Amino acid sequence: MRAPLCFQEEHTAIMMSEQGSVEDHIRALIAQQGRISFAQFMASVLYEPGVGYYADPARVSESGDFFTSPAAHPAFGVLLTVQLHQMWLALERPEPFRVTELGAGSGLLADDIVGFSDSLDPVFASAFAYQRLDRASQEFSAGIPGPGIDQDQPIHCFLSNELLDAFPVHLFQIENGTVREKFVTLRDDHFEFQLDEISDPEIAARIEPYLSELPDGYESEICLGLTSWAQQLSANVTSGYIISVDYGYTRHALYAPQRSLGTLQCHYRHTISADPLARIGEQDISAHVDFTAIDEAMAASGFEAIANVSQAELLERSGIDKYLERLIANGLTQQDVQPNQYALRALTEPEGLGRFRAAIHAKNTPAHGIPDVARRTAALFDKEVLPALDDDPRRVNLFAGAHGSGDQTTGTWGELFGE
Ligand SMILES: C[S@@+](CC[C@H](N)C(=O)[O-])C[C@H]1O[C@@H](n2cnc3c(N)ncnc32)[C@H](O)[C@@H]1O
Numbered sequence: 011m012r013a014p015l016c017f018q019e020e021h022t023a024i025m026m027s028e029q030g031s032v033e034d035h036i037r038a039l040i041a042q043q044g045r046i047s048f049a050q051f052m053a054s055v056l057y058e059p060g061v062g063y064y065a066d067p068a069r070v071s072e073s074g075d076f077f078t079s080p081a082a083h084p085a086f087g088v089l090l091t092v093q094l095h096q097m098w099l100a101l102e103r104p105e106p107f108r109v110t111e112l113g114a115g116s117g118l119l120a121d122d123i124v125g126f127s128d129s130l131d132p133v134f135a136s137a138f139a140y141q142r143l144d145r146a147s148q149e150f151s152a153g154i155p156g157p158g159i160d161q162d163q164p165i166h167c168f169l170s171n172e173l174l175d176a177f178p179v180h181l182f183q184i185e186n187g188t189v190r191e192k193f194v195t196l197r198d199d200h201f202e203f204q205l206d207e208i209s210d211p212e213i214a215a216r217i218e219p220y221l222s223e224l225p226d227g228y229e230s231e232i233c234l235g236l237t238s239w240a241q242q243l244s245a246n247v248t249s250g251y252i253i254s255v256d257y258g259y260t261r262h263a264l265y266a267p268q269r270s271l272g273t274l275q276c277h278y279r280h281t282i283s284a285d286p287l288a289r290i291g292e293q294d295i296s297a298h299v300d301f302t303a304i305d306e307a308m309a310a311s312g313f314e315a316i317a318n319v320s321q322a323e324l325l326e327r328s329g330i331d332k333y334l335e336r337l338i339a340n341g342l343t344q345q346d347v348q349p350n351q352y353a354l355r356a357l358t359e360p361e362g363l364g365r366f367r368a369a370i371h372a373k374n375t376p377a378h379g380i381p382d383v384a385r386r387t388a389a390l391f392d393k394e395v396l397p398a399l400d401d402d403p404r405r406v407n408l409f410a411g412a413h414g415s416g417d418q419t420t421g422t423w424g425e426l427f428g429e
Pocket residue numbers: 017018019064070078079080112113114115116119143144145146170171172173176177
């Protein structure tokens with residue numbers, strides 16, 4: 011029996027007489043323990059069953075708090091399908107070809123990928139067994155696999171978009187040259203931070219190489235959940251790939267002296283704030299991903315890093331440059347050209363989604379990076395009907411947003427993160 015598909019770190023469960031708000035849960039935890047780590051706080055805020063932030067599937071949407079690449083344009087899913095197809099070919103066309111998306115949220119990316127697989131290659135589509143999992147869904151808690159999915163069979167590819175930035179993190183601060191941890195506690199009924207000795211030696215070990223360069227008062231985050239995550243993936247992969255698309259840096263860049271307030275950010279109704287103790291359960295909390303930590307965790311579980319490129323490069327290698335041209339050739343109406351053009355550009359915008367990273371790890375596979383299939387897909391897109399922006403309510407209309415009839419997060423990445 012292989013490891014269950016249950017990707018979560020240990021969660022402190024407490025007995026509540028009835029389902030209270032997420033804030034009630036956290037107050038009870040603190041009453042029990044005196045204080046909690048920020049990772050415990052974040053896990054509860056985001057994932058407390060039934061009441062956590064992600065229990066409401068409308069959070070990631072135009073009417074919610076923020077949007078992600080699949081919502082910008084179906085091309086994101088289409089071009090990932092092109093890469094999944096390459097992996098299927100590299101693995102010598104397994105049937106079934108099992109792909110599991112982690113943190114699938116509303117399922118929009120899954121629908122785009124599965125929807126396009128048939129146009130791409132009907133043989134591939136008939137082999138394709140796509141499973142979506144999300145920690146916030148009831149199926150996830152119950153460990154129920156998707157339709158037609160046999161949980162005892164190995165997975166060929168795990169795929170995620172903006173999953174790892176939502177993993178709980180510990181917070182630390184440097185005080186007199188020592189790494190100290192920021193806990194969450196209550197004083198006079200108000201949540202506040204408390205600085206104390208670190209709860210896990212790994213926190214100091216990761217910062218140690220950078221300590222001499224970092225000023226007093228420097229704060230940042232550490233995700234300690236990646237090792238067990240990679241182990242769980244590895245237990246389910248005999249030969250296959252992990253694709254992780256997210257925002258983040260190498261460790262050296264993440265813990266650079268100029269990022270002195272860390273990268274923790276909260277999203278509420280398409281605005282960004284830096285106070286995670288406000289609007290508990292009503293705002294998202296995330297942190298930039300340490301891609302070095304992902305490589306290390308993956309290596310310890312038997313995976314090799316075979317690519318780490320920007321989202322822009324991933325999509326360019328998969329054919330995004332010809333996408334609009336092909337949409338027009340396939341009959342896109344005049345009035346739809348600008349919204350599609352705008353959304354496609356947003357996916358590769360160097361100061362926006364285009365600067366996300368796509369990391370690919372592999373275990374027992376014919377190693378390759380990200381194949382440049384742009385020329386081949388351009389020819390393929392000639393024959394096929396490519397999906398254009400549609401009126402799926404999970405999609406955002408970035409063009410309308412930028413031209414006055416929407417409410418989108420404003421500002422470039424640099425403005426938002428002081429770079
Ligand atoms: C920022 S949202 C991204 C949703 C979607 N991938 C997208 O691109 O719109 C992060 C999602 O990851 C889910 N999640 C967080 N930790 C998870 C875990 N350990 N396993 C599966 N899903 C998880 C959350 O419930 C949430 O739906």
